[in-house]
Every structure is written in C-alpha cells, then in structure tokens.
Amino acid sequence: MSLALVRSQRRLFVLASHLRGMSSAELTDVEFLRKGCVGHAKLNRPKALNSLNVSMLGKLQDQFKSWESDDQISLYLMSGNGGRAFCAGGDVRSLAKLAADGDKKGISEFFQVEFAVDHQLAMLQKPLVALVDNVWMGGGVGVTINAPFRVATEKTVFAMPETAIGFFPDVGVTHFLSRMGNMGRFLALTGQSLRGHDVYSVGLATHFVPSEKMAALADDLESLTSEKDISNVLSQYHTEENLSDSSEPSYLTRHRKDLEAVFGGESVDAIMSYVEEHSGACPLANSLSAMLKSRCPQSLAVAWEQLRRNKDLSLHDVLVSDYRLALRLIPHSEFKEGIRAALVDKDKNPKWTSTLPTVDVDALFAPMTEGTGFKQGN
Numbered sequence: 001m002s003l004a005l006v007r008s009q010r011r012l013f014v015l016a017s018h019l020r021g022m023s024s025a026e027l028t029d030v031e032f033l034r035k036g037c038v039g040h041a042k043l044n045r046p047k048a049l050n051s052l053n054v055s056m057l058g059k060l061q062d063q064f065k066s067w068e069s070d071d072q073i074s075l076y077l078m079s080g081n082g083g084r085a086f087c088a089g090g091d092v093r094s095l096a097k098l099a100a101d102g103d104k105k106g107i108s109e110f111f112q113v114e115f116a117v118d119h120q121l122a123m124l125q126k127p128l129v130a131l132v133d134n135v136w137m138g139g140g141v142g143v144t145i146n147a148p149f150r151v152a153t154e155k156t157v158f159a160m161p162e163t164a165i166g167f168f169p170d171v172g173v174t175h176f177l178s179r180m181g182n183m184g185r186f187l188a189l190t191g192q193s194l195r196g197h198d199v200y201s202v203g204l205a206t207h208f209v210p211s212e213k214m215a216a217l218a219d220d221l222e223s224l225t226s227e228k229d230i231s232n233v234l235s236q237y238h239t240e241e242n243l244s245d246s247s248e249p250s251y252l253t254r255h256r257k258d259l260e261a262v263f264g265g266e267s268v269d270a271i272m273s274y275v276e277e278h279s280g281a282c283p284l285a286n287s288l289s290a291m292l293k294s295r296c297p298q299s300l301a302v303a304w305e306q307l308r309r310n311k312d313l314s315l316h317d318v319l320v321s322d323y324r325l326a327l328r329l330i331p332h333s334e335f336k337e338g339i340r341a342a343l344v345d346k347d348k349n350p351k352w353t354s355t356l357p358t359v360d361v362d363a364l365f366a367p368m369t370e371g372t373g374f375k376q377g378n
Contacts, residue, residue, distance in 0.1 A: 030063075032059075037075065037226070038076070049082075049084060049087070051091050057114055075129065078129070085136075086156075087137070088140065089138025090138055093343065099331055119316055127227050128148065129149040130147045130151065152199040152207070157194075160188060164296070166299055166335040166336070168325055169188045174303070175314075178307045190291050196250065198253075207238045216237075268292075268304050272289070272292050297356045306318075337352065
C-alpha cells in the first residue's frame with residue numbers, strides 16, 4: 001500500500017469520525033451547491049427560521065474561504081430554505097442559555113465566529129447576490145447587508161429588534177444604518193419591522209422581485225457564465241411596483257416624512273419627549289411613544305451611541321466595538337430580563353432596571369484590557 005493511499009485513508013477516517021459526532025441536522029444546516037461558475041449557499045434550519053448557530057457559521061466561513069480561492073467560481077448566491085425565512089437572526093436561545101450558565105467562553109466564541117463571518121462575507125472578492133425573501137433579521141442581516149446585490153420581495157420582513165430584548169443592533173449593522181440618516185436611527189432604536197417594498201424603497205435592498213419569481217431568478221443566476229451578467233438578469237426581474245395584497249399604502253408611504261422629522265432629534269431623550277408630547281393628537285406619535293417606552297433604556301443609549309460613533313468607522317472597527325458590547329451586555333441583567341419576557345414567560349412585559357441618564361455609555365464602549373478577541377475573517 002502506497003504512503004499516499006495510507007494518508008488518504010487516514011484523512012477519510014478523521015473526517016468520518018468528525019461527521020459521526022455531528023447530528024443529522026448539523027450535517028445539513030447549510031447546503032452548498034455549485035453550478036458552473038456559481039457557488040450557492042442555502043441556509044437550512046427551516047424549523048428555526050434558519051437562525052444562525054456556530055455550526056452554520058463555521059460552514060459558511062470554511063466554504064466561502066474555499067470558493068474565494070477557486071478560480072472556477074466567479075459569483076455567489078445565498079438564500080434560505082423552508083419558505084418562511086431567509087434568516088431570523090442568530091440563535092438567541094443558545095446565547096440565552098450561555099448567559100444563564102455564566103459561560104463567558106461560549107459567548108465569546110459565538111461572537112468571534114459570527115463577526116468574523118460577517119466581515120469575511122462583506123469583503124468577498126467576488127459578488128454575492130442575497131435572495132432575502134421572507135424574514136430577514138439580526139444575524140441574517142449581518143451576513144448579507146454588505147452584499148452588492150440584495151433582492152427583497154413583497155414577503156420580506158426586515159428588522160433589527162435587539163433593543164426590545166435588552167441587547168443592541170449588532171453584527172456590524174450600524175455601519176450601514178448610521179449612513180441612512182434619520183431612517184437608520186428609527187430602525188436601530190425602535191426595532192420596527194419593514195415589509196415588502198418598504199425594504200427596497202429605503203435602500204436596505206437593491207432590487208425588488210415578486211416572491212413567486214424568486215425560484216426562476218435563482219435558476220437564471222445559477223446559469224450565468226460570468227459575474228458581469230448579474231445586473232442584466234436582476235433588471236429583467238426587478239419591478240418598482242408595490243406588490244402588497246393590502247389596498248392600504250405601506251408604512252413608509254404613510255409615515256416616512258414624519259419619521260424623518262421625529263428621528264432628527266438631538267438625543268434619545270429629545271425624541272421620546274417629542275413623541276410623548278404629541279401622542280394625544282397623533283396616532284403615529286402615540287405608537288412611537290409606546291414603542292420606545294417598551295424598549296430597554298440601556299439598549300437605546302447604546303444604539304444611539306453606536307450610530308454616532310460608527311458613521312466614520314470601517315466595518316472591521318464597528319465589529320470590534322460590537323464584540324466588546326456583546327461580551328458586556330449578554331451577561332447583563334437587562335438581557336436576561338429581555339429574554340425572560342420574550343422567550344421564557346412570554347409576557348412581553350420586561351421590567352427594565354436601567355434609565356437613560358444612568359447608563360455609563362463610555363464604560364460600555366471602552367477597550368478591553370484582554371484585547372478584542374475578534375479576528376478578521378479571511
């Protein structure tokens with residue numbers, strides 16, 4: 001038996017041993033397809049709305065690193081299986097358990113991998129087309145918001161709802177939101193969801209395509225022989241028409257002008273005071289007032305500071321800051337209370353202990369003596 005064959009069999013044995021230690025769900029939680037010059041990553045945890053766990057993030061990291069060095073691959077697609085979500089975010093339940101167990105190492109490792117993948121996919125040398133049909137939130141936004149092509153549909157639901165659970169808009173998203181002006185403030189502070197055409201009109205998506213045509217679009221993109229033809233294919237499917245089933249104008253059609261004015265305030269306090277003052281006579285102000293009062297004060301203070309600081313930072317530096325914040329806020333009592341109200345007791349009535357004036361923002365954003373721990377993706 002040749003030495004090369006022995007080495008080959010040894011590698012196969014190691015791989016088989018590794019695979020035996022993985023559940024069937026872990027083996028298939030991301031599907032990778034290759035057609036000609038196209039690499040297609042499909043998130044495949046439909047029962048969990050394709051929420052990202054460490055297993056999925058590790059697979060994405062390894063596969064895209066391999067594809068980047070493959071001269072036969074010239075463009076990428078990313079989509080979500082199951083018909084209900086592209087990706088509902090990171091695996092919050094797992095993070096909550098890590099926090100409850102006091103597992104600081106586990107918390108650190110999760111965000112090391114997640115933020116490394118966010119940066120890696122933002123820095124790809126080949127174009128990524130993100131097909132963000134249905135739910136597109138949290139960690140799912142992190143892996144795609146910097147893609148050059150982001151395709152929404154009338155079923156797309158975008159949100160960064162972290163202030164409602166005592167956390168903060170992470171995954172580097174404030175690098176993008178801070179450049180959206182007052183609408184970025186609105187989305188980061190309130191966590192309000194945007195649907196359908198609003199996702200496109202505000203600039204979160206670059207294209208808008210009917211959901212029923214997304215499968216055909218994916219097929220046509222997979223058939224491309226060059227990345228130079230991506231824009232032509234997308235333009236054939238793109239429509240400016242609002243495809244909502246509702247006869248009522250969309251949320252942004254009705255409220256964007258007022259939202260721009262409200263979130264032009266000089267501080268979170270100023271915004272909250274304004275909407276409370278006008279809540280009696282204005283249904284939108286009443287809705288915003290109730291929404292902001294229900295959000296964690298510490299989270300609001302952090303999100304505001306993120307938007308202020310991150311506008312001029314690189315994505316990498318924003319992710320470094322997010323990593324520090326994550327390690328400090330996941331073990332915090334406010335996050336635990338937010339998880340209790342949202343996922344455990346499900347009473348949706350968190351009892352926050354923080355107040356805006358008492359949040360020590362500088363301490364939360366301060367460098368960590370042990371270093372960031374966040375490593376730039378390859």
